[in-house]
Amino acid sequence: MLSYIWKRFLSLLPVLFVVSCVAFLVVYMIPGGPATALLGMEATPEQIAELNTELGFDRPFLVQYVDWFGNVLQGNWGESYFLHQSVLESIREYFPPTLSLAIFAQVIAIILAVPMGIIAAYKRGTAFDLTAVSVSLLGVALPGFLLSMFLMLFLSVYNQWFPVAGYAVLSEGLGEHLKYLFVPALSLGIVQAAYITRMTRAALLDVLYKNYIHTGRAKGLKEWAVIMKYGLKNAAPAILTAVGQSFGSLITGTIVTETLFNIPGLGMLTIGSINRRDVFVIQGVVLFVTCLYVFVNLAVDILYGFVDPRLRPGRR
Numbered sequence: 001m002l003s004y005i006w007k008r009f010l011s012l013l014p015v016l017f018v019v020s021c022v023a024f025l026v027v028y029m030i031p032g033g034p035a036t037a038l039l040g041m042e043a044t045p046e047q048i049a050e051l052n053t054e055l056g057f058d059r060p061f062l063v064q065y066v067d068w069f070g071n072v073l074q075g076n077w078g079e080s081y082f083l084h085q086s087v088l089e090s091i092r093e094y095f096p097p098t099l100s101l102a103i104f105a106q107v108i109a110i111i112l113a114v115p116m117g118i119i120a121a122y123k124r125g126t127a128f129d130l131t132a133v134s135v136s137l138l139g140v141a142l143p144g145f146l147l148s149m150f151l152m153l154f155l156s157v158y159n160q161w162f163p164v165a166g167y168a169v170l171s172e173g174l175g176e177h178l179k180y181l182f183v184p185a186l187s188l189g190i191v192q193a194a195y196i197t198r199m200t201r202a203a204l205l206d207v208l209y210k211n212y213i214h215t216g217r218a219k220g221l222k223e224w225a226v227i228m229k230y231g232l233k234n235a236a237p238a239i240l241t242a243v244g245q246s247f248g249s250l251i252t253g254t255i256v257t258e259t260l261f262n263i264p265g266l267g268m269l270t271i272g273s274i275n276r277r278d279v280f281v282i283q284g285v286v287l288f289v290t291c292l293y294v295f296v297n298l299a300v301d302i303l304y305g306f307v308d309p310r311l312r313p314g315r316r
Helices: 002-028 033-039 045-055 061-073 087-122 127-141 144-158 174-207 211-218 223-252 255-260 266-276 279-307
Strands: none
Touching: 002 061, 002 279, 033 045, 061 279, 087 127, 087 174, 087 223, 087 255, 087 266, 087 279, 127 174, 144 174, 144 255, 174 223, 174 255, 211 223, 223 279, 255 266, 266 279
């Protein structure tokens, strides 16, 4: 197992290298640069060129990239020009709200999606199945920010059950923490639940007509025992893949939701850094969330062996 994990990790290194190149190239091509943001719009071209020379942004692209990537490998991700702290400290400060929101949204998505997908697959062709498929399609098609606004109006503005916006740290209490996160997590969770529902239904439909399902029924097992013990267990790898991809997209795709609900997470940090042309923070956040997404997929690959013994490394 350890050798398999090591091989999977090594296979991810080229991906991270390509992502670092793309992230640096995109930021390198942004017009204006940090010098313009630092000096203001009234700065002369000579002043901007002088500051770019001082900051080292007048050097060739390859030289800048090698210098930046070498520092990243040493744990130095650069300094924020506006926050006056290192990029890693900024990420460490803004990441907990994003992680809390992603975990809460993922829990909501699993609670909503997995039972609905199981029942829809078992009752294939019935009114419940058609309703579940229609709702999941609507959830996939509905823009997340629009759903967030509807939930905000209904749950926070009209009924005032939850705060409209803001964030409470975990040290203020778990209840208060979840109270502020519930509406944004629900909006994200519903969108992800639509995807997981469809994947759960499709995965179960692939196994419900296998011979071992008929064997389980022939043994006299109850129907739900057959579905859970034989059906869901064999469909688990596909469901696990959907959950892993969903969690990765939650971590990397909460920018709009965090901005709408004024949550001080990585999304707010990214938007502010883009507006200020804080290039090292932008590069650091892009690289960090990409690494998270890649390692989530690695964790899913490792969990396959625990969910389904047939997929364990070394088995034929």
